[in-house]
Amino acid sequence: MDSLVIHKLVVCGLCFLGTAASGWALEPTEQWGHWRGPTGNGSSATAQPPVKFGEEENLKWKVAIPGRGSGSPVVWGDKVFVVTAVPQGAGNIPKHKFNLLCLSRSTGEILWQQTAAEATPGEVTHKTNSYASASPCTDGQHVYASFCSQGVYCYTLDGELVWKRNDFGQMTMRSGFGEGSSPTLVDDMLILPWDHEGPSFLYALNKLTGETLWKTPRDEPSCWATPLIVSSGGSQQIVMNGQNSARGYDLKSGKELWRCAGQTDRPAASAVAADGLVFVGSGYRGSFLGAFRVDGRGDLAKTKNVVWSQDHDTPDIASPLLSQGRLYFHKGKSGALSCVDAKTGKPLFPAQRIPELGDIYASPLAAGGHVYLFDRDGTVVVIKDAGTLEIVATNSLGETIDATPAAVGNELIVRGEKHLFCFAK
Secondary structure, three states: OOOOEEOOOOOOOOEEOOOHHHOOEEOHHHOEOOOOOOOOOOEOOOOOOOOOOEOOEOEEEEEEOOOEOOOOOEEEOOEEEEEEEEEOOOOOOOOEEEEEEEEEOOOOOEEEEEEEEEEOOOOOOOOOOOOOOOOOEEOOOEEEEEOHHHOEEEEEOOOOEEEEEOOOOOOOOHHHOOOOOOOEEEOOEEEEEEOOOOOEEEEEEEOOOOOEEEEEEEOOOOOOOOOEEEEEOOEEEEEEOOOOOEEEEEOOOOOEEEEEOOOOOOOOOOOEEEOOEEEEEEOOOOOEEEEEOOOOOEEOOOOOOEEEEEOOOOEOOOOOEEEOOEEEEEOEOOOEEEEEEOOOOOEEEEEEEOOOOOOOOOOOEEEOOEEEEEOOOOEEEEEEOOOOOOEEEEEEOOOOOOOOOEEEOOEEEEEOOOEEEEEEO
């Protein structure tokens, strides 16, 4: 088969942002314009963030962010973008301001803040979730923020509104868990997932105008995964998790190309891919993790296109990490970590409990030869990016971490419950 290559989720070519004095002229593949980074796998090939950090060590800046938001920070040049929902009163479901913030990567100064919408959410969200849990994304020309039921908004990097779409309706999520799937950029499209307890769809929007290019129905209930773009055989497709099936869609038309059942209830983990395979898993009320070839068509179950699968210790909320041919993932939401050979599924080390880690929402991140693991209590354990488990450092931020951090240059940018942190060597 043709080798499958991950689409870089960024616009091709060089993009020089910031002044020469700031030193922010980076290749697009060195930016962090998407919640899982330049490859969509949760890794950076160039970043060298510190392994030891905290309030007293390697802290470049720390800035309070009003309201609540579990969407991950994204970075382009000297700009860092985060979303938040700020309550405007008391009560079970108060009115909120849905804000997009742009901060200076150099200093942490808030450069601009835009209120995309001010509205009362249509339903309650889970106590561990927020009303701003979808991560923004950027291609270095515009930044896109999805507040799900409150709409999708496109701004210039200077904060000028380009377009908005708030006509998708109200999502109804399973058991009041709240919303959270993030959009994905590819070529001239913004791919928007819309899985809930009502009619579910996958949208492709023109990224410059917001116009709907295609809209594909999905026979799926609530899902919190983010689309991944892969290339195979000269064409591109979108890979999405789902409770009924993992699926691939043609990028140009939205047509379903393949599916494979086996996922578990209310999937949240997003797919990763490399070296001819895409990996999709879930771990709530069951366990499934599969490695699929995506040149197949139709139902892939019990075909050669399912290269390997696993029915134990699979990830729930945190997505798997793919780095250097190794697939890392937590067992459910726990601190038990597995590492397998991505091509074969052979365990490099089985699920091992890391004592400092317990409740996991943020996805693992790889950079500089290390893997960063994040507990909800603010503990960050750093291990070697290797086939054996070796703890390098244990750090504490002192507040909840639900969002997956970003690694750019020599910095690690972490969204805590109350603050945005930048740690640098």
